Amino acid sequence: MILATTTRRQIITSSAALAGAASAGFLATGAQAQTSKLRVGLMLPYTGTFAQLGVAIENGFRLALNEQGGKLGGREVEFFKVDDESEPAKGIENANKLVQRDKVDAIIGTVHSGVQMGIQKVARDSGVLSIIPNAGLGAATRALCAPNVFRTSFTNSQPTHALGPVLLAKGQKKVVWISWKYAAGDESLEGFKEGFIAGGGSIVKELGLPFPNVEFQALLTEIAALKPDAVVCFFSGGGAVKFLKDYAAAGLKGKIPLYGSGFLTEGVLEAAGSAAEGVMTTLHYADSLDTPRNKAFRLAYAKAFKMQPDVYAVQGYDAGLLLIKGANAVKGDFTKKVDLYKSMGGAVIDSPRGKWTMSKAHNPIQDIYLRVVKNGENKVLSVAAKALSDSGAGCKMG
Ligand code: PHB
Numbered sequence: 001m002i003l004a005t006t007t008r009r010q011i012i013t014s015s016a017a018l019a020g021a022a023s024a025g026f027l028a029t030g031a032q033a034q035t036s037k038l039r040v041g042l043m044l045p046y047t048g049t050f051a052q053l054g055v056a057i058e059n060g061f062r063l064a065l066n067e068q069g070g071k072l073g074g075r076e077v078e079f080f081k082v083d084d085e086s087e088p089a090k091g092i093e094n095a096n097k098l099v100q101r102d103k104v105d106a107i108i109g110t111v112h113s114g115v116q117m118g119i120q121k122v123a124r125d126s127g128v129l130s131i132i133p134n135a136g137l138g139a140a141t142r143a144l145c146a147p148n149v150f151r152t153s154f155t156n157s158q159p160t161h162a163l164g165p166v167l168l169a170k171g172q173k174k175v176v177w178i179s180w181k182y183a184a185g186d187e188s189l190e191g192f193k194e195g196f197i198a199g200g201g202s203i204v205k206e207l208g209l210p211f212p213n214v215e216f217q218a219l220l221t222e223i224a225a226l227k228p229d230a231v232v233c234f235f236s237g238g239g240a241v242k243f244l245k246d247y248a249a250a251g252l253k254g255k256i257p258l259y260g261s262g263f264l265t266e267g268v269l270e271a272a273g274s275a276a277e278g279v280m281t282t283l284h285y286a287d288s289l290d291t292p293r294n295k296a297f298r299l300a301y302a303k304a305f306k307m308q309p310d311v312y313a314v315q316g317y318d319a320g321l322l323l324i325k326g327a328n329a330v331k332g333d334f335t336k337k338v339d340l341y342k343s344m345g346g347a348v349i350d351s352p353r354g355k356w357t358m359s360k361a362h363n364p365i366q367d368i369y370l371r372v373v374k375n376g377e378n379k380v381l382s383v384a385a386k387a388l389s390d391s392g393a394g395c396k397m398g
Helices: 008-023 029-035 051-066 088-101 113-126 157-161 163-169 183-196 217-226 237-249 269-276 292-305 311-329 337-345
Strands: 038-044 077-083 106-108 129-132 149-151 174-180 202-209 230-234 258-261 280-283 348-351 354-358 364-374 377-388
Touching (some): 038 051, 051 237, 051 292, 077 088, 088 106, 088 113, 106 311, 113 129, 113 183, 157 163, 157 280, 157 377, 163 183, 163 230, 163 377, 174 183, 183 202, 183 230, 183 258, 202 217, 237 269, 280 377, 311 337
Parallel strands (some): 038 077, 038 106, 174 202, 230 258
Antiparallel strands (some): 348 354
């Protein structure tokens, strides 16, 4: 589904204006770079189990820009939107709609790691600037890294890296892992294993189901029979709500402690209600972070969008901050790629999550928090990992 924010009439008007300017000889390339609107493509899920994640990312991104008067490096911004439906099979085609048809200067997207693979290919082939505001696909900032690709979120193994020691400290050594079977689930498991197996933990069973299925019943029955010390999972969005509710309804809540990559309890707390209370997770953000930066962000977001922000809103906001930094460094001239990428690569982002820096492979180096859901809020318990960076293994910036 295509959601064009520009009406046909506007396109015709602006291309007519461009034609006029060209014939009047105004469009020397440098001048065009400075005066025409900057074209920003949003490739996000607006339907399906991750629909709310897409909306939160767009809201956060727009908030950052609006705080700068809606401009990037002095240029007005025109948005082009594609609903990627979290459908990996359409990833390349959808990214090409933005790059080839809409001729965007930058793509902001996406949420789903499988779809990100398509964007990554298009970004590498076309050289268009790509900012990843969620998808944790490791390869994007490892073997398939690129000078024009930057991430403001995480690699899938980062949030779960610090979770193992939390369980081990409680004597919970035998666990069941459960997630959707695709890159995000698999790589979250890898991250969990890093801190859990080495410390003496064992995973008695790895359970999985295809994305975005939510038929959890048989798997929950199996968990009950296995009687592990704890259950650890990766689920997100609509699927996370269903999992939390089904876990409680199956009578497992309160009997077998449930942990997760922190996405389990992001953007879902109202819908999940009491089923989410007490669930402990690790993530690079928490609602309750007691800093002026986070409080100001939460207030501004709630005021602008009449809803509470979550980690996705923060990642979208930070994508905006990063793009603003780059655009200011080149005064809106995106043809100055070397300077643009240098500025973005050296970014220190003053984020609601806390300050973070960009690794050489263009992935955040950031703190990971241990959180618990209390009274419908993700509350910080401690910093589970300080300035955690991803290995960036295999990344060579060509
Ligand atoms: C992913 O597919 O990389 C992904 C999706 C949703 C999340 C986190 C990661 O909440």
